Structure formats: C-alpha cells, structure tokens
Amino acid sequence: MEIKSKVLIVGGTGYLGKRLVKASLGLGHETYVFQREDMGVDIEKVQKLLSFKKKGAKLVIGSFNDHQSLVNAVKLVDVVICAISGVHIRSHQILLQLKLVDAIKEAGNIKRFLPSEFGTDPARMEDAIEPGRITFDDKMVIRRAIAEAGIPFTYVSANCFAGYFVGGLCQPGFIIPPTDRVSLHGDGNQKSIYVDEDDIAMYTLKTIDDPRTLNKTLYIRPPKNILSQREVVEIWESYIGKELDKFEISKEDFLASMKGAKYEEQVGLTHYYHVCYEGCLANFEVGDDAEEASNLYPDVQYTSVYDYLKRYL
Template sequence: MAKGKVLVVGGTGYIGRRLVEASLRQGHETFVLQRPEICFDIDKIQTLLALKKKGARVVEGSFSDHRSLVQAVKMADVVICPMSGLHFRTHNLLLQLKLVEAIKEAGNIKRFLPSEFGMDLARMKDHLKPGNVTVHEKMEVRNAIEDANIPFTYISANCLAGYFVGSLSQLGTLVPPKDNLTIYGDGNVKVVYVDDDDVATYTIKTIDDPRTLNKTLYIRPPENILSQRELIGIWEKLIGKELNKKSISGQELLDMKGDVDYVTQVIICRVYHIFIDGCLTNFKVAEDEEASKLYPEVNYKRMDEFLKIYIPN
C-alpha cells in the first residue's frame, strides 16, 4: 500500500521536528509548513533547513491566509499539528480551528492528528483551574474536527520524558536536581513516561493504520509505567548517590498556587492530576488502543537508558 503524504504544521517545534524525522524514516513524502512568523527566528529557520536536507519539502502557508492553508493541505493525505499548548513556550491551540476549516474545504485529508500528545482530554473534564484552559481549548478543537466529519486520531502520549524524566518531575527545572528533591504525595502513584522520539515513531505508524482511525491512541510502554519513587530510584542507582527527599501533600501542592505566577499555576495543576490523582493510569486501555501492543516491533526506550545522558561527566 502506498505511503500517505504527510503535512506537519509546527514542524520546527519540540515534537514537530521529531514527527517530521519519523515520517521521513518511515518512507512518507513529508511537507513542513513554513509560516511567516518563523522567518525571524534563527533557531527555527535552521531547524527547517536541517529537515529540508533530510528530505522534507517546505511549503509556505499562514494562519492569516486561508487560501494558503487550503493549498498546503491539498498537497497531503495526512495533517499533523503538534503546536505547543505549554504556556511557558507558546500557546496558540485555537489557531487549529483555522486549520480545521482549511481541511474541511480541501476535502482530501484522510487523517488529521491535532495538537494533543499529553493526557487524554476526554478524561480530564474536572481538571483544576487555571490548568483546565488547555483542556477546554483542545476539546474545542476536537469538537470542530468531529462536527466537520474529518477523520482523526488523537495521541495520548502521557509524560514526555524530556520534560518529566530528566527533571525527575521537579518544578522549575528540566535537569536532575543535585542534592534535594520533592516527592508528590507518597510518590507511589503510577505514571507513564515516554521517550519523545518514541512518541513520534508511534504517531507516524498510526496514520495509515485503519485500526487507529477515529480513535485515541494511548502510548503506554509497560516498562515505563513507573512511580515517581521508582524513577528517582533509577537515577540514584545510575549516579551511585541517594538524594534528600521532601514529601508534600496534594493540598500543600495546591496551596503553592497562591504564591506563583499564572504559568506555574498551570503546571502545578498538571502535576497534581498526574502525581496525586493518578489520571494517567487510573483507567484501563484496550490492547487495540495501546501503541506498544499495536506496534510491538518498536523497541521503545526505557527510562534507565533515557536518564544516562544526564549523568555528570
């Protein structure tokens, strides 16, 4: 069966560039949308040029130019939009509504994967304020997709390792603490950690797979379902040192919201649901909805291997 042509909108971003590379590796003709606003961002331009060298095709388009979006969409069979929903990076999730309109008009898209790549939104209706703004916006995009009868796949990638594992899930850092760390609750709630490149690999495998059409795909590699204490234990074994641990209760975590900025409040809400509520693992997933079961050929990265790169020289 011929490989579908893929358009990545947001292909120079953290997950986006990984999706472009995974798409190329898996043999898809791959397009990256070049939006006017990145032309003054040297890092994004260099990323775009690097992807072009690897075989990606660059197509110009803008959310402020509907016709250009339609033309870009018509070049592909599949559209993936990994736009950031993280408030400390960029937060433009509702721009996807314009992309939905372009896909609807073009009429040729066989699959749309919107910006999800985190928790399963359908299970997050009680998400705490102000963290619930991301949930509401992503659900608005979902509703628009389904109202337009656009074929879709939603990717629930859980905790991206680059954000949650390198830091041992600490607030305010993306690298492991040297001496002291915080444990949320008793630290025994199970969490799903996924290597960022594996997220891209699994995502691209879904796009021509009829088993994932109009479904949510959960990326839950079984050996990466770990508690925070287990994750910390892996790190301590790697460095041969035990760190000083301080536990805070769920209420103490929420009380911190009164003393921090808006962005940190959003992050605290997310941490609460993951490490206190256990929102990533407090429900069952069928085998035909879980990535490592659907694609056993993928040798996913375990978290002990992921953490090795952080070991001090």
C-alpha cells in the first residue's frame, strides 16, 4: 500500500489555499491546516476552517509571532505547502515565509517544501520592469533562503489563474466576459497559459510524493490552454454567436496608462504587460531542471479554456 505524506497547508483559507486543502484530502493525505491564533473575528475564515475539519482535516493553532508554534506545527508533517496570498508590496508575505523557512530548518524533518509561488517563474524574470519586479525579487529571496537552509523543495509555476484571466478575456480589472467590446493587448496574438485553479491545486498535490519533481520547478502548461488573447476571445465569440468590437492597445499606451494607477495596481499591470505583450509564459522550453505537469500526470483531466468559458453562458 502506498504511504502518503502528511501535509501542512499554510494559508489554507485563501483563494488557492482552500483548493489545496480540498485536493490534499481528495488524494488521501493526512492534512493539517495552519490556524492563526491571531485571526481576530474573521468569521468567514473560521467557517472555512471548521468546514475543513468536518471533511477530515486537522487544525493546527499557531502564530507567526511564535517561532516554537511554527516548529511544532511543522514537526507534525512531512510536507509543507505555503499558500499565503500574494501581496504586491514588500513586507508581509516575504517576512512570514522567511519565518516559516526558519521553522522548517529547525524542525529538520520536512522532505518537501512548496513555497507560495504559483505564478510566473521568478527565475526567468530578472529583466522585469518596475514596479512589478518586486514580486519576483521577493520570491527569489525566499528561494535563496530555502537553498541556504538546505530544504528540499518543489517550485510550482502555474502561469495565469483562469478566474482572473479567462473570465475577463484577459482584460485587467474584468472577471466577467463582455458581450459587446474587448480591448486587446497589441494585436492580441502573444501566447499565454491559463489554468483552472482547482487543476493547479491537484497538480501541486500530485508532486509531493513524486521523486521526479524533487528540487525542481513544475510548470503547469496544459496543451489546450496555451492560447493567445485573440484565441480566447474567439472561443467566447463562438459561444455567444457574435463578434465583439475590438480595440487594440499598444504597449506604449498600456505602459503610459499605468502611471496614474495606485502602486499596487501598477505592480499587477506590470505582470499583465510581461504576460500579454512579451509572452513571457510561453516563449521558452521546459529545461532539464524542470518538469511539465500534464506530461507527468496525464490522468488529471484538466479544464480547458473552452470548457471554462461555458460557465459564463
């Protein structure tokens, strides 16, 4: 009988975290969810945690301000997955993850750590423009800390979350597909990669007992979902039976429009720029130091963009 790892998920009540908990339980892992003792009166988080408990997860109470509580939580498991939600300003996320790395190092029992990445591979974004590069620089700080501590790892590059990109036909600030007009990034022909968030969670959990992904980056690149913005728009047009009015935004105009936005918004728009104008997600081949998820796990029936868009009809 296959022995499955015990898993601790930090950030389990978040957007991706709750899906990681679901996938972990679904695959039969003994699943622990870190419960911050200082969460205050956030009733929605409490209700989520209680729902996890009802489904079989074990809640571990601790605090990032209490190093020993982190060490004690880590000692309960074999694998730690961090899903602390991304913050577009340096401080919160990076500091919490560094505390977690210290706890994992001291505990000394973890056979795999998956830090909170799940987007664009930061190792490929050395030339990212400001202010968005702060996100990639912060992730590299965590990677260096993991390397210095000698912690076994898997980095997950999940590319574009479908809910944020596909829902709004790749338009920043939109999560519902329009029925009249759409703005294209340039000519709209740069390829991107879109992944359903539940699929991200399933692929992630598949890696944790797989020796092929140890100390490597896992790229989630479902073949049917490597599409340009224009192709995503055309799929939606085929469903609604009409052609949308299209307005092309040059990269110069896009960059100029960022200047009046709030700092946090500028960070997010910078990411859109690299994805949609430079094609940074699909313009390289997966190397020997990485693996591609759909090749490793063909049994995962991932959601295609075609099927994802049907929910909006």
